[in-house]
Amino acid sequence: MIRIVLFAISALTLASTAASPAAAQVxxxxxxxxxxxxxxxxxxxxxxxxxxxxxxxxxxxxxxxxxxxxxxxxxxxxxxxxxxxxxxxxxxxxxxxxxxxxxxxxxxxxxxxxAVQNGDRIVVDLWQAGTGGQTGHVGGSRVTVDNAVFSAGEVAGRWALFTGTGVASSQVSKQYPVRYGTMNAIVANSYQQVIFPGGVNPALPSAGSNFGGWVVIGAGAASPGFGALKFLRSGAALLATPEAGAFEVDANARPYFTAADGVRRGVMLAETSDPSVSVLPGAGAGATVTIDANGNTGVVLLTTGPGPGSGPGSGPGSRPGAGLGAGDLFTVTYAHAYPSASYPVISAANAAAVALVRNGYLTATKTGFTVSVPIGPGDGPGAALPAGSYAITFNAPGA
Incomplete structure (x- = not known):
């Protein structure tokens, strides 16, 4: 039996050798x-x-x-x-x-x-490169569903572009606190709002939410939360070391800019609402006051009344015809209080106000300032300055 098998194999080999080359092609x-x-x-x-x-x-x-x-x-x-x-x-x-x-x-x-659900990932493209022993993140893109409400055939989407950080999640340095191998560079939502940069993965606003800003500066919307440019306050922190050219905000959304000298300076925000003014008893009975301002800069016009000490012989230390009494004259109240304090400066805008500015003083708080005239030696509750109209300009920055 063994001999027969060997013969059969030998015959098969010979038959195969004699076969046409064309028959062996695949x-x-x-x-x-x-x-x-x-x-x-x-x-x-x-x-x-x-x-x-x-x-x-x-x-x-x-x-x-x-x-x-x-x-x-x-x-x-x-x-x-x-x-x-x-x-x-x-x-x-x-x-x-x-x-x-x-x-x-x-x-x-x-x-x-x-049907898909809000936040579902559609596709993630990962781009990696060899590092010698393995591959590491270079970057990638990700597309997800950005709203749970959609019509047939149309779904709100979110797109993100991310790059490799060059460090692993376990590494910590001044430039890269803890990263996850990649960091979002651009994130665009279904409103066509864009975040630059998009934050550390996966620290992003939840799916379906708006980012509060538009990439096109100057474009706005009727709904709250849609600004031309908006910084996220949550987690905002100033650089440990100021860097020239850096524009930053802190957790209170206060803006800063670092000039070429490497010094970080606060950016002054101009008030867009006008302050109000009120007359006080020191201006005399019947006194009036008006204000003409653009933000926290403007001019106050105070017209004094006859006052309790006006007229001849009206009281100890009184002067004939005097109408501006010692004490608080008027208060300017800002439309919006400053976070901590204000630092107003006043000056005379007409000849009559020279004596008031020279002899008066002001008291400032974060909500406004009051102009007053002190009681001098020999002055009673009667007037320290003559009756008339006093124009006082002011500029009130704050912090």
Whole structure:
């Protein structure tokens, strides 16, 4: 029996040697399809591949051809509903040109269209490079669903571009506190609002929320929270070491700029609402006061009344015709109080006010300032200055 088997093998060998070379050739199309089948068979079980199209593998491209290679050439199914999705390619000579479709669906079945949810990730592209022993982050992009409310065929989306930080999450330095290997450079939401930079992954506003600003400076909206340019106060901190050219805000949204000399200086914010003014008893009975201002800069016009000490012989220390008594004359109240204090400066805007500015004083707080005239030696409650109109300019910065 052993001899028969050996003879059979020998005969088969001779027959094979004598066969025509053409009969031993392998069809290249069949070979490509077999390789594809082997690849699918050894892929993870979560991968299902279906190829639909008119062109065979390894065949030349047809000039001017158009069409779609199936609805779902590649679909990835996972154990959870939010793991599902598929990739479709579109090629052709129509108005869209060459197009790739990355489709997210919560359906576990091929070509299913189960509704997605707010925050679902559609696709993440990761770009990495060799570091010698392994690969490290260079950057990537990510697209997610940005709103739970959508109509058929239209879904609000969010896009992020991120770059590698060059450090691992366990490393800490002055420039990079704790990072996660990548950091968002640009994040755009469904409102077309953009964050520069987008923050550390995954420290971003929740899906479906607006960022409070637009990338186009000057564009606004009727709804609150939509500003032309807006800094996020949460977690805002000034640089440990000021850097020339840096524009920063702190956690209270107070702005700072560091000039070429490396000194950080606070940016003064001009008040856009006008202050109010009120007359006080020291100005005399019947006194009036008006204000003309642009923000916390302007002029006050005080017209004194006859006062308790006016007229001849009206009281100890009184002067004939005097009307401006010693004491508090008027108070200017800012439309918006400063965070901590104000530092007003006053000056005379007419001849009569020279004596008032020279002899008077002011008391300032974060909410406003009061102009007063002290009681001098020999002066009673009667007037220290003659009756008349006093124009006083003021400039009241604050901190």
């Amino acid at each position: 069809d290249p199309v069949a070979r490509a399809m077999a390789a594809k089948a082997l690849s699918v068979a050894t892929a993870p079980t979560t991968m299902k591949t279906t190829i639909v199209g008119g062109e065979q593998p390894d065949t030349p491209a047809v000039s001017g051809a158009s069409g779609t290679i199936g609805n779902s050439p590649i679909q990835v199914n996972g154990s959870a509903a939010n793991d599902t999705g598929y990739l479709a390619f579109k090629y052709g000579a129509d108005g869209k040109g060459v197009t790739n479709y990355w489709v997210k669906t919560r359906s576990p079945a091929m070509n299913g269209y189960a």
